[in-house]
Amino acid sequence: MDATFEALSEAELDRVAAVYAPLTQAVRGLVDATVRTRADDDVIQQARTTIEAVTRSLLSQRTRSSGVGYRVDGRPLPLSNAATGPCNPIAPPLVVHRDEDGRYRSEFVLGAAYEGPPGLVHGGVCALVLDQMLGEAASEGMTKPLFTGTITIRYLRGTPLGPLRAEAFIERSEGVKAFARGHLSDASGVAVEAEGVFVKPAWAREAE
Amino acid sequence: MDATFEALSEAELDRVAAVYAPLTQAVRGLVDATVRTRADDDVIQQARTTIEAVTRSLLSQRTRSSGVGYRVDGRPLPLSNAATGPCNPIAPPLVVHRDEDGRYRSEFVLGAAYEGPPGLVHGGVCALVLDQMLGEAASEGMTKPLFTGTITIRYLRGTPLGPLRAEAFIERSEGVKAFARGHLSDASGVAVEAEGVFVKPAWAREAE
Numbered sequence: 582m583d584a585t586f587e588a589l590s591e592a593e594l595d596r597v598a599a600v601y602a603p604l605t606q607a608v609r610g611l612v613d614a615t616v617r618t619r620a621d622d623d624v625i626q627q628a629r630t631t632i633e634a635v636t637r638s639l640l641s642q643r644t645r646s647s648g649v650g651y652r653v654d655g656r657p658l659p660l661s662n663a664a665t666g667p668c669n670p671i672a673p674p675l676v677v678h679r680d681e682d683g684r685y686r687s688e689f690v691l692g693a694a695y696e697g698p699p700g701l702v703h704g705g706v707c708a709l710v711l712d713q714m715l716g717e718a719a720s721e722g723m724t725k726p727l728f729t730g731t732i733t734i735r736y737l738r739g740t741p742l743g744p745l746r747a748e749a750f751i752e753r754s755e756g757v758k759a760f761a762r763g764h765l766s767d768a769s770g771v772a773v774e775a776e777g778v779f780v781k782p783a784w785a786r787e788a789e
Numbered sequence: 790m791d792a793t794f795e796a797l798s799e800a801e802l803d804r805v806a807a808v809y810a811p812l813t814q815a816v817r818g819l820v821d822a823t824v825r826t827r828a829d830d831d832v833i834q835q836a837r838t839t840i841e842a843v844t845r846s847l848l849s850q851r852t853r854s855s856g857v858g859y860r861v862d863g864r865p866l867p868l869s870n871a872a873t874g875p876c877n878p879i880a881p882p883l884v885v886h887r888d889e890d891g892r893y894r895s896e897f898v899l900g901a902a903y904e905g906p907p908g909l910v911h912g913g914v915c916a917l918v919l920d921q922m923l924g925e926a927a928s929e930g931m932t933k934p935l936f937t938g939t940i941t942i943r944y945l946r947g948t949p950l951g952p953l954r955a956e957a958f959i960e961r962s963e964g965v966k967a968f969a970r971g972h973l974s975d976a977s978g979v980a981v982e983a984e985g986v987f988v989k990p991a992w993a994r995e996a997e
């Protein structure tokens with residue numbers, strides 16, 4: 582892996598929370614409105630012009646280099662992660678908690694932007710959520726370097742858009758492999774199950 | 790499935806292409822800029838205020854009802870699909886072509902908003918792409934109602950952000966099941982493989 586990491590100071594971390602995360606949250610609202618709007622043409626045209634100007638303003642100064650990760654106190658802080666990133670408008674974002682029993686859990690709401698069949702979450706978005714959750718469990722909250730080897734997603738029924746919860750845990754470990762399992766559920770119970778094999782990369786094995 | 794479908798006229802379809810799709814494309818640009826920007830606080834604050842006003846304007850008139858799908862000439866047109874929707878800023882979007890050999894192919898670019906590990910596509914985004922591609926193949930371009938039963942994703946190596954291609958095809962069909970296979974690749978070859986079982990829903994079987 583060619584990724585480089587930059588240490589993020591406490592002050593910079595505060596700035597992410599106070600400045601960049603609220604911008605990202607505003608863009609999430611805009612994404613949702615864009616999917617759902619049926620406003621008149623002049624409103625849409627004006628919105629488009631305004632958004633293009635905002636985009637230019639955001640790129641007119643410094644931008645983040647591609648392939649750079651951030652760490653705080655040695656732990657990776659995935660600012661732009663597509664599932665959990667506080668600075669990524671595509672991320673719901675998942676906020677993942679580790680319970681005392683060692684399980685990783687997250688509660689979140691998926692709106693219109695995550696749709697597949699009408700009214701249901703896209704099966705691939707279910708996979709995105711479960712890939713992240715199983716990865717969190719297998720890597721013990723992203724503190725260990727691990728890559729997904731294989732993941733299998735089993736769809737028991739359609740997952741309705743709206744409030745959902747996901748859960749994952751390590752079932753067993755064998756040498757460089759961790760076997761994780763999890764599910765996605767709504768108020769009626771489990772809708773999607775997943776199991777995955779996660780593998781420690783060679784460079785991390787050599788470093789031990 | 791409780792989804793209802795609305796027929797979309799040619800005139801409305803033209804309006805989607807001329808008005809809503811360009812707005813969506815502008816929001817995709819904003820999403821990318823939001824992930825990458827490191828602009829000063831005053832620029833970020835101003836952007837946020839402007840975006841919140843645009844969001845209000847988009848929601849001030851009519852909005853699309855949840856759970857409504859659209860059809861053109863009897864074929865579903867997934868306006869807000871999270872992988873292919875021309876009106877969904879989260880969708881790259883995938884534009885899927887059927888080749889003469891019956892394979893479904895798509896070429897697309899995944900930027901910073903689709904990141905997992907630094908510089909690499911999120912494993913769950915690879916799963917989203919492959920779920921959609923296998924679904925397209927299994928349902929013969931979404932002309933047949935099918936749900937994903939199980940999908941298995943095998944990660945051969947990290948997938949770099951940038952230009953990518955995906956491919957899928959039906960391997961075999963058995964009664965109500967279709968077995969599909971596919972992969973995601975960059976210029977160096979295949980990075981992720983997938984296989985899935987897709988099942989015709991009971992209501993579609995009864996209608997035959």
